[in-house]
Amino acid sequence: MGKLYFKLAKTNLSNNKPFYIPYIISSIITVAMLYMMSFLSDNKGLNKIMGADSLAIIFRLGVGIIVIFSYIFLFYTNSFIIKRRKKEIGVYNILGMEKRHLSKVLFVETIYSAIISLVCGIIVGIAFSKFILMVLYGIIGIHKTVEFFVNIHGIILCVVSFGILFLLTFLYNFMQIKLANPIELLRGTNVGEREPKTKIFMTIVGVVCLAIAYYIAITTENPLNVLTLFFVAVLLVIIGTFALFTAGSIALLKLLRNNKKFYYNKRHFMAVSGMLYRMKQNAAGLASICILSTMVLVVISTTVSMYVGIQDELMARYPNDVCVTVDYNSVIDKSSEIEKAIFDEIDSAEVKNKKAFSYLSVFVGQKGDNFTTDKEHLSYQNSYLFYILSKDDFIKKDSSFKDKIGNISKGEAVVVLNKKYDIKIFGKNYKVNKSFEHTEDNDLYMISTLNGLGYIILDNDESVQELYDMQEKMLGKGANYYTNKIRFDFKSGNKKQKAAAYKKIDNVVKKYFKENKNDKKEISSYWVESRQENEQNFYLLYGGLFFLGIFLGTMFLIVTVMIIFYKQITEGYDDRERYQILEKVGMSSREVKDTIKSQIRIVFVLPIFAAAVHVTAAFPMVNRILKMLNLNNEKLFAGCLAATIIVFSVIYYLVFKVTSRAYYKIVK
Secondary structure, X not given: OHHHHXXXXXXXXXXXXXXXXXXXXXXXXXXXXXXXXXXXXXXXXXXXXXXXXXXXXXXXXXXXXXXXXXXHHHHHHHHHHHXXXXXXXXXXXXXXXXXXXXXXXXXXXXXXXXXXXXXHHHHHHHHHHHHHXXXXXXXXXXXXXXXXXXXXXXXXXXXXXXXXXXXXXXXXXXXXXXXOOHHHHHHHHHOOOOOOXXXXXXXXXXXXXXXXXHHHHHHOOOHHHHHHHHHHHHHHHHHHHHHHHHHHHHHHXXXXXXXXXXXXXXXXXXXXXXXXXXXXXXXXXXXXXXXXXXXXXXHHHHHHHHHHOHXXXXXXXXXXXXXXXXXXXXXXXXXXXXXXXXXXXXXXXXXXXXXXXXXXXXXXXXEOOEEEOOHHHOOHHHEEEEEEEEHHHHHHHOHHHOOOOOOOOOOEEEEEOOOOOEEEEOOEEEEEEEEEOOOOOOOHHHHOOOOOEEEEEEOOHHHHHHHHHHHHHHHOXXXXXXXXXXXXXXXXXXXXXXXXXXXXXXXXXXXXXXXXXHHHHHEEEEEEEEHHHHHHHHHHXXXXXXXXXHHHHHHHHHHHHHXXXXXXXXXXXXXXXXXXXXXXXXXXXXXXXXXXXXXXXXXXXXXXXXXXXXXXXXXXXXXXXXXXXXXXXXXXXXXXXXXXXXXXXXXXHHHHHHHHHHHHHHHO
């Protein structure tokens, strides 16, 4: 009896090759992708690279995303297959096989599918893992020997993750058989659906969800709210898309049906009527395609733009070749001493754009046209950062203001923040006599994570000291600090020479503070930053994100294509008898083909059109997120997004051509 189950299972898989071959191929691809991502996250060679911690986090995130989408995708495709096989299972049931026997056959089929998928997927993953690692090395600019190894942890992860997945699909299929009676199984997909009602409430919910999501995406300016609200907007878009495709599509089809001139056209009659009566299933499929298409467009366009714009991001984060920062526990300016120590080691004639200045950092809240440090107006969503500094220090930072600022009296301030505000700092009110917009700013990375970065310019260091003492009284000793900053660029030299100079400077600064032990009680912290020294870290981070974006974008694209394929194949079998009847009553093959094209065009145009609308609405919010990641080049992102849409549309069109032919062959 046991051999019979295995024989029936093999026969069933063979007879259903058009459905199972794409399903198993998809399973093999997802297993291979999971193994390769796990291989990268555990790779010993990558772990030896300085700054590779960010890569490990990125790849672990990739592993989680692949597992989640594998479950969603394979469950979805499995539901198509079991729906097509209900009639076959019903025949077995009518011929005398009990449901417990059928469940054993299904279990053996699941075992076959699981073994083929896991074995082939792991072999493919192992075979291509070294190639994928070489591609990653090329993207992040690493020139080292690729270390190849078989990742046991990755194999275990694949076996456990997909073993559970295939077990769940078997339980789902078993419940489908157990809960259905033999007549329902025998009728299979021929069970007619009642005409769906126009769901006004659901349509309103869909419109409202999308309207709120678009409003959030377009109007959210506060960088501190962008990341949180982004996920809220994504959730609302998903809900709104499914609601509108479910309810709005029914309303649209009924409007088309009420248009007699359109509906009673040979090309449109079958398409509209067929889709209307199966809209519940169509809606879920179309909404899934739309959401996945949106994900492909957003993921690929953002990661490509971040990778292409690495130099822009590097310049935004490190505007100078070298930046020395020292934080003191009192208002003290030792920048001239540190500067002398640095330029005793390197030739001062070889540097340019030198700036040395000091400031006090203060977080403030906004109240109308006023800024205040009063606690009731300080909040996570309402934070601005101000640098408080003397007139002399601000001119050292930006010499273009030398003739603009003029005289500043005691108790007065000049504000640089786009608009004139009244200022209240630690209970002390300042009269603002002038206000200027930013003309240059070397702290773009700070601005991108806050509502704004401004400057409060006072008459002298004594006034700054007064505010420092007030801040210390409010926050406690050691909770505030006064910052000295020295910035400059090298006039010449390649990256290697600049990196060597940075190391000299770093050693000089360390030596200086070691020799001035008496000042240690005044020093909160100090560090030296170099653009050249951090360039590799940027390539690791943004190159890793680019690699993950392409990797996941490819997976989302495969999922989209397979959902379209199964949807079209399933509907082809559903529609075959209808079109055969129409041919028997006089409709020509050409007219049948035109009708098919009409239906498929409707199916294909709606998701890609909705995805384009979603991406357009999301552009402002995604652009702000990119600014938080140091990419301030809006034109670059717009160009990458446009290129991604064009390439994806071409692929989408090719899928349209292939699936329409497959659909037509089935119908014929």
